[in-house]
Amino acid sequence: MTRSAQIQTPDQIVQTSSSADGDCREVREILNRVGDKWSLQIVGELAQGRRRFGELRRAVEGISQRMLTLTLRLLERDGLVSRTVLPTIPPSVEYELTLLGTTLIEPVRALAAWARDHRGAIQAAHGRFDAETQVGPAARRDLLRASSRSS
Numbered sequence: 001m002t003r004s005a006q007i008q009t010p011d012q013i014v015q016t017s018s019s020a021d022g023d024c025r026e027v028r029e030i031l032n033r034v035g036d037k038w039s040l041q042i043v044g045e046l047a048q049g050r051r052r053f054g055e056l057r058r059a060v061e062g063i064s065q066r067m068l069t070l071t072l073r074l075l076e077r078d079g080l081v082s083r084t085v086l087p088t089i090p091p092s093v094e095y096e097l098t099l100l101g102t103t104l105i106e107p108v109r110a111l112a113a114w115a116r117d118h119r120g121a122i123q124a125a126h127g128r129f130d131a132e133t134q135v136g137p138a139a140r141r142d143l144l145r146a147s148s149r150s151s
Contacts, residue, residue, distance in 0.1 A: 034080070038068070038071045040108055041060045043108050044108055049096070051094065051095055051096070052093065053093050080098060080100055081097060083095055
């Protein structure tokens, strides 16, 4: 039994590659959004139920009002969070996870558990790296700054 190999033309290869690149780009954009430090904390908080803006701001340590607003809008745009304006004076706004947003709860909890379980090993790796590369205080500060920016 012989199988004939399919030979792709250069145009077909480029189309396949472009499609894969587009998929990767789209996936990367989504992962960047749902994986950033504020989105993870907001999803974690909303996993416990509906929250008002002020409750979220108090619960998510270190987030500014502007960053909370921006992150909530992006999560709402992605269909992960819904926003409800309550007819009160002054108006109140509540946020909750949508059905799609609730599908993030399990992966977020798994990622948090992984981080807790491996925190010691990562700290030990930092120590080994710093000792082996003789990272001084200024370079260590730069590494920490770069690490926090990528979060």
